[in-house]
Amino acid sequence: MLSKILEFLYLKVLVNIVVQRESTLVYIEVCSKKGVVDEAGREFKTILLNDQMYDFIHEYIKESPYFYISILDTSIVQGAIPACEKNKLRYYYDLSLSEYKCFDNKWSFYTVKKEIYEIERKYEEIGIDMIFSPFVLLANFFQDKIDNNLALYALIQDGFISVAVFENSQLLYAEHLDILMKDEAEDILLNEDIDENVDLDLDEGINLDDIDADEANIDSLDEFGDIEDLDAIEDISEFSDSKDVEEELHESDDALPEDEENKTFNEDYQRFSMIQLAVSHFYKDDRYESRFIENVYIADGAGVTNDLKKYLEEEMFFNVYVRQADLGAEVCELAKMELGL
Amino acid sequence: MKYSYIKPRKKTPITPELQIIFTFFAMTLIMLFLTYAFLLYKDYTFKKERQTTIEQKKELKANIKDMQKQISFIQKQKALAEKVFTQNMVLKDSIANLFDLVPQRITLSHAKLLKNGLILYGITPNKDVYNFMLQAPLRSIFHKTYSSFYPAKNGWLMFVSKNYMDEAQARELDSEN
Numbered sequence A: 001m002l003s004k005i006l007e008f009l010y011l012k013v014l015v016n017i018v019v020q021r022e023s024t025l026v027y028i029e030v031c032s033k034k035g036v037v038d039e040a041g042r043e044f045k046t047i048l049l050n051d052q053m054y055d056f057i058h059e060y061i062k063e064s065p066y067f068y069i070s071i072l073d074t075s076i077v078q079g080a081i082p083a084c085e086k087n088k089l090r091y092y093y094d095l096s097l098s099e100y101k102c103f104d105n106k107w108s109f110y111t112v113k114k115e116i117y118e119i120e121r122k123y124e125e126i127g128i129d130m131i132f133s134p135f136v137l138l139a140n141f142f143q144d145k146i147d148n149n150l151a152l153y154a155l156i157q158d159g160f161i162s163v164a165v166f167e168n169s170q171l172l173y174a175e176h177l178d179i180l181m182k183d184e185a186e187d188i189l190l191n192e193d194i195d196e197n198v199d200l201d202l203d204e205g206i207n208l209d210d211i212d213a214d215e216a217n218i219d220s221l222d223e224f225g226d227i228e229d230l231d232a233i234e235d236i237s238e239f240s241d242s243k244d245v246e247e248e249l250h251e252s253d254d255a256l257p258e259d260e261e262n263k264t265f266n267e268d269y270q271r272f273s274m275i276q277l278a279v280s281h282f283y284k285d286d287r288y289e290s291r292f293i294e295n296v297y298i299a300d301g302a303g304v305t306n307d308l309k310k311y312l313e314e315e316m317f318f319n320v321y322v323r324q325a326d327l328g329a330e331v332c333e334l335a336k337m338e339l340g341l
Numbered sequence B: 001m002k003y004s005y006i007k008p009r010k011k012t013p014i015t016p017e018l019q020i021i022f023t024f025f026a027m028t029l030i031m032l033f034l035t036y037a038f039l040l041y042k043d044y045t046f047k048k049e050r051q052t053t054i055e056q057k058k059e060l061k062a063n064i065k066d067m068q069k070q071i072s073f074i075q076k077q078k079a080l081a082e083k084v085f086t087q088n089m090v091l092k093d094s095i096a097n098l099f100d101l102v103p104q105r106i107t108l109s110h111a112k113l114l115k116n117g118l119i120l121y122g123i124t125p126n127k128d129v130y131n132f133m134l135q136a137p138l139r140s141i142f143h144k145t146y147s148s149f150y151p152a153k154n155g156w157l158m159f160v161s162k163n164y165m166d167e168a169q170a171r172e173l174d175s176e177n
Helices: A002-009 A051-061 A086-092 A113-122 A134-141 A179-191 A215-226 A237-241 A245-253 A262-284 A306-316 A327-339 B016-101 B127-141 B167-176
Strands: A012-019 A024-031 A036-044 A067-072 A078-081 A098-103 A107-112 A130-132 A150-156 A160-167 A170-178 A295-300 A319-324 B107-113 B117-124 B144-151 B157-164
Touching (some): A012 A051, A024 A051, A024 A327, A036 A051, A051 A067, A067 A327, A098 A113, A098 A134, A107 A113, A107 A170, A130 A327, A134 A150, A134 A160, A134 A170, A134 A295, A134 A327, A150 A262, A160 A262, A170 A179, A170 A262, A262 A306, A306 A319, B016 B107, B016 B127, B117 B127, B127 B144
Parallel strands (some): A067 A130, A150 A295, A295 A319
Antiparallel strands (some): A012 A024, A024 A036, A078 A170, A098 A107, A150 A160, B107 B117, B117 B157
């Protein structure tokens, strides 16, 4: 009773950490019962808890004893499974070494226990209260779309992509991909004997070998505009029916930046490759209930350019909608939901 | 724990610093209460002692009063004893003087000391010895002297001498004593 009264009197400090490939985003919200009192965010050029980050976080958490530190799980071995029943989980993945949780009794998300311990060890100076799966973040971010759509949803982080296919809020397929593992993944993709019944025209798309990340060869990108198939994509009437007009309007206000540097282009192409790989897995793997994907919703937490959208639309004939996602703020939303604020 | 892999740590506003402060205040309060309790106890014992002392004082006062009474009584007794002693001394001196008055040839057989007189019974060889050697000094002391004689078996005379003083002089002598 006393603790409830004290909790009511104090402000709550929500510290949200998103570890990226070379940096760490820290987003802090100070909340009262009435709402957000203060918010702050900073990016640190480190993936470990250094003194600057500690000082920044400590400056806020010292204000209230009711502080909660959340982090987005970055482990490579994590994912989601379209089942909640224990006997069905094993069919998709061996969870003996993993920690898993059920989401709304519809699907499960998991990560390796070792990685949880590793995160807790890395941040033991400040302590970690909540570790969220990117799939939960994705599901929460696209909650309005997931409930009544069949689409592929992708959360793009700096270094990672979390891909999930939902149909009317039921997960069909999910995969967490590390961009650094791209080369390996590409090899797998090229070497695998993709089911011939599923005609994705992957082989006729961009020739991966022709793409070079070197600045000198950037002019070769002009070739994309010359592909006749892609120019004619808008003529396909059946695809236009499934377009999400509302999302397009929303997107037009928030136009994506054009590719400015080769690095961005290269990254977007890598992302495209990973999504392509995930889609092929979804169609190919017999364990998952296969559905034809027409729409792709991307939560952009890394600053993708229009190229990614273009690739997906032109190469895979998807209707692509990109929403900017402030990962720190989204993790904070999850923390609030978790704490019931 | 709906969406997070781990459970949030239990939060409490009682930080280690607050714990120290609370401990300090708690100890201070405990010490204050202990001091207060000690003072209450001391006050109680002091009141009790005071009551006892008052009672003792009353008792002692009563004792003192009693003792003063005893002292005054003893003083009176002492005064009386001294007076008696003095009177006895005077009497002793008087008797000694009386017996000094009696000559060797006269023998006293009986003497009575009265408040204002003296009665002597004795034997004398003859009247002259008595008149000259005993009656003369008795007359110088007493105002009235009466003597009577009767013969003894051995031919001597037995006598009775009654000597009286005036009342005023007798009272004066008493007051002197």
